[in-house]
Amino acid sequence: MTPQLVETAAVVLIGNELLSGSVRDDNLVELARTLRALGIQLKRGYIVPDTIDAISEAVRSASAQHDVVFTSGGVGPTHDDITVDGVAAAFDVPVVVSAELCDTFRALGDGNLTDGHLRMARMPSSACLLTLPHLLWPTIVMHNVWILPGVPTIFRSKLEMVREYLRGPRPFFHASVCCRSDELVLKHAIDRIVSEYCDVQIGSYPQWPAGEFSTKLTFDATSEERVVLAYHAFLELLPEGEIIKRTEAAAAREGDSGAS
Amino acid sequence: MTPQLVETAAVVLIGNELLSGSVRDDNLVELARTLRALGIQLKRGYIVPDTIDAISEAVRSASAQHDVVFTSGGVGPTHDDITVDGVAAAFDVPVVVSAELCDTFRALGDGNLTDGHLRMARMPSSACLLTLPHLLWPTIVMHNVWILPGVPTIFRSKLEMVREYLRGPRPFFHASVCCRSDELVLKHAIDRIVSEYCDVQIGSYPQWPAGEFSTKLTFDATSEERVVLAYHAFLELLPEGEIIKRTEAAAAREGDSGAS
Numbered sequence: 001m002t003p004q005l006v007e008t009a010a011v012v013l014i015g016n017e018l019l020s021g022s023v024r025d026d027n028l029v030e031l032a033r034t035l036r037a038l039g040i041q042l043k044r045g046y047i048v049p050d051t052i053d054a055i056s057e058a059v060r061s062a063s064a065q066h067d068v069v070f071t072s073g074g075v076g077p078t079h080d081d082i083t084v085d086g087v088a089a090a091f092d093v094p095v096v097v098s099a100e101l102c103d104t105f106r107a108l109g110d111g112n113l114t115d116g117h118l119r120m121a122r123m124p125s126s127a128c129l130l131t132l133p134h135l136l137w138p139t140i141v142m143h144n145v146w147i148l149p150g151v152p153t154i155f156r157s158k159l160e161m162v163r164e165y166l167r168g169p170r171p172f173f174h175a176s177v178c179c180r181s182d183e184l185v186l187k188h189a190i191d192r193i194v195s196e197y198c199d200v201q202i203g204s205y206p207q208w209p210a211g212e213f214s215t216k217l218t219f220d221a222t223s224e225e226r227v228v229l230a231y232h233a234f235l236e237l238l239p240e241g242e243i244i245k246r247t248e249a250a251a252a253r254e255g256d257s258g259a260s
Numbered sequence: 261m262t263p264q265l266v267e268t269a270a271v272v273l274i275g276n277e278l279l280s281g282s283v284r285d286d287n288l289v290e291l292a293r294t295l296r297a298l299g300i301q302l303k304r305g306y307i308v309p310d311t312i313d314a315i316s317e318a319v320r321s322a323s324a325q326h327d328v329v330f331t332s333g334g335v336g337p338t339h340d341d342i343t344v345d346g347v348a349a350a351f352d353v354p355v356v357v358s359a360e361l362c363d364t365f366r367a368l369g370d371g372n373l374t375d376g377h378l379r380m381a382r383m384p385s386s387a388c389l390l391t392l393p394h395l396l397w398p399t400i401v402m403h404n405v406w407i408l409p410g411v412p413t414i415f416r417s418k419l420e421m422v423r424e425y426l427r428g429p430r431p432f433f434h435a436s437v438c439c440r441s442d443e444l445v446l447k448h449a450i451d452r453i454v455s456e457y458c459d460v461q462i463g464s465y466p467q468w469p470a471g472e473f474s475t476k477l478t479f480d481a482t483s484e485e486r487v488v489l490a491y492h493a494f495l496e497l498l499p500e501g502e503i504i505k506r507t508e509a510a511a512a513r514e515g516d517s518g519a520s
Contacts, residue, residue, distance in 0.1 A: 011307075016463055019302045021292030022478065023465070025285070028307070032281030042279045044314070047271075047288070047305025050463075054304070077443050078464040079454045116444040151468045183337050184376040194339045203276055203310075204338040205283070208411045218282065 003167035009035055010044040010062035014055055014073035014083055015150055018047055026152040027072045034159045037254040039168025039222075040068070050074060055086025063090065063145055068166065073150025077116030087142050088124035096125045101138065108136060123147075132161055173224040175231040175249040178213035179242050182206060186215055189237040197230035199223070213244040224249055263427035266327035269295055270304040272318045274333035274343055275410055278307055286412040287332045294419045297514040299428025299482075300328070310334060315346025323350065323405055328426065333410025337376030347402050348384035356385045361398065368396060383407075392421055433484040435491035435509040438473035439502050442466060446475055449497040457490035459483070473504040484509055 011031055017023040028045060035042045043066060046058040055074065062069045074083030088095045101121035105113055113121075123129075129138035139161055140147040148158045179186055183206050194202050203218040219231045227249040235243065271291055277283040288305060295302045303326060306318040315334065322329040334343030348355045361381035365373055373381075383389075389398035399421055400407040408418045439446055443466050454462050463478040479491045487509045495503065 013305070016461060016480075017465060017478075018288070019292055019305065020296050020480070021289050021294075021302075022463075024289040028278070029281050029284040032279055034281075036280050042281075043309060045273075045279065045305075045307030047307070049303060076464070076466065077447050078450050080463055114444060114447075116447045151466055153468050184374060187337050187374075187376045190338050201276060203282075203340055204336070205277060206336060206411055208413050218277075220276075220280070 001164070003165055005169060006040055006067035006166050007169055008066045009040050009042045009068045009070065010046070010066040011042065012046045012048060012055065012058045012062055012069065012071045013150075014048055014050065014071055014086075016049050016080070018073075019049055025072075027148075027150065027155045030152070030156055030159060031070060031072070031162075033254055034162055035168075036172055036252045038163065038166060039171045039252075040166060041168070050080045050082060052082055052086045052089055055083060056089035059087050059090035059145055063143060067144060069145045070162075071145065071147050072155060075120075075147060075149045077119045081119070083147055084122050084124060084140070087127075087145055087147060090145070091124060091143060093125045093142075095122050097121050098123045098127075098129065100129055104136075104138060130161055130165060132164060135161065170222045172252040173221055173227040173249055174252050175219045175227050175247055177217050177231070177235060177238075177246040178244045179215045179217065179238065180213060180244055181242060182210065182214045186217075186238075189234060190217065192237065193230055193234045196233065197226060200226050200230040202230065219249070220252075224251070261424075263425055265429060266300055266426050267429055268326045269300050269302045269328045269330065270306070270322035270326040271302065272306045272308060272315065272322055272329065272331045273410075274308055274310065274315055274331055274346075276309050276340070278333075279309055285332075287408075287410065287415045290412075290416055290419060291330055291332070291422075293514055294422055295428075296432060296512045298423065298426060299431045299512075300426060301428070310340045310342060312342055312346045312349055315343055316349035319347050319350035319405055323403060327404060329405045330422075331405065331407050332415060335380075335407060335409045337379045341379070343407055344382050344384060344400070347387075347405055347407060350405070351384060351403060353385045353402075355382050357381050358383045358387075358389065360389055364396075364398065390421055390425060392424060395421065430482045432512040433481055433487040433509055434512050435479045435487050435507055437477050437491070437495060437498075437506040438504045439475045439477065439498065440473060440504055441502060442470065442474045446477075446498075449494060450477065452497065453490055453494045456493065457486060460486050460490040462490065479509070480512075484511070 032042050048054040048058050074081050098121050105117040123140045124142040127140050127142040131138045201220040205216045219227050221227050292302050308314040308318050334341050365377040383400045384402040387400050387402040391398045461480040465476045479487050481487050
């Protein structure tokens with residue numbers, strides 16, 4: 001199977017529990033790293049409560065402006081699991097019970113379908129189901145919207161499907177350097193590199209209180225050569241003793257916590 | 261000083277690093293818990309990259325639909341710190357250098373203002389500055405938009421200002437119970453309580469894989485009496501041995517990790 005080529009993505013994080021502070025979101029960073037390693041640019045995120053209007057409004061806007069959208073949360077058998085309804089409303093289609101999802105529940109259980117199973121077998125009409133041989137559960141995809149569960153362990157298992165089915169146009173390259181001084185001291189060097197390498201995304205991240213280092217500089221682009229040039233040009237502007245640690249230019253990989 | 265009464269809030273999380281997975285956001289959950297304890301409802305979140313257009317679009321939409329908006333990130337002396345510009349663009353006002361912020365930098369430093377200081381002294385024209393005696397740094401507030409820094413330690417220190425200056429109309433009350441069974445088993449009991457207590461926000465949160473418990477049920481409302489009634493009605497529907505742990509109804513407080 002050839003993965004589908006997509007360039008831009010958005011995520012819609014769904015759940016009252018995220019907005020009340022009851023639960024700390026874990027899924028944004030996992031999705032972001034997976035997409036980064038695939039060369040797909042995550043451009044926007046929305047955090048919305050468990051209402052059909054809020055979900056459909058965010059999904060409609062995200063879907064129109066990005067190649068692919070991922071929702072996180074609101075999938076399950078209870079009253080507050082209304083993401084399917086919100087996505088259906090975003091595309092103005094009815095919700096139907098999927099025969100294929102019913103078959104999945106029958107196969108997983110004792111053959112009987114409970115009310116809960118029937119609720120979880122609902123999907124937007126004209127959605128399709130993506131499967132992988134070793135994952136029990138299909139993923140509902142409506143147009144360009146992937147409906148993913150919010151429970152972090154299950155969300156992460158679904159990212160395997162993302163890696164299988166989607167690919168960005170080209171890899172991202174990344175380098176970084178952690179500096180002893182704070183941003184105010186480094187500002188002139190940063191400004192100079194930013195003005196000379198406008199095609200490289202340069203990020204400057206202070207640590208406060210300063211630990212081992214005070215400021216991390218990151219260099220990102222789809223051109224490896226430009227990342228290498230910007231990064232080394234910056235290193236040359238730094239006085240001795242300024243560099244605490246550095247990461248040479250490389251393609252972004254999923255394991256990178258430093259990918260930026 | 262009497263705190264300002266506000267009912268609804270939104271947050272705009274700003275930074276390429278959040279969308280690339282380089283940095284895990286810590287500020288949403290902290291803000292959410294602070295607002296919850298104040299009786300203010302956080303209704304929506306936006307995650308946007310470091311571009312003036314993206315920031316201004318999110319801030320404009322958030323500001324129009326909520327009583328108060330908090331931005332997180334993009335405040336500092338470097339090129340990628342453009343939140344002030346984005347907020348100014350959202351309200352169609354110019355950016356000016358604040359004499360009061362310049363005085364702050366002079367007082368904190370050796371009296372000299374560097375390029376970096378001057379950049380950090382910028383604010384949207386007609387913004388105001390909020391201060392607290394023991395916090396070094398004023399907070400820029402433009403109309404109903406509070407511009408907060410992204411560095412988590414500084415963000416948290418700014419929440420003290422939020423607690424000082426803002427108050428919700430009434431406290432939220434909360435109760436919860438952690439159950440042995442999964443949602444499919446509990447569904448009938450949950451559905452019954454949901455239909456009988458439509459003025460109580462009832463949340464059902466599965467753990468997967470199940471640990472000590474499988475499902476956490478939460479009961480939230482501004483009426484303590486209704487939370488107590490819904491919570492106890494639900495407990496009575498549970499068979500023996502189902503309750504793993506429970507939290508009786510109480511007003512949401514900031515220390516609650518269980519507030520929902």
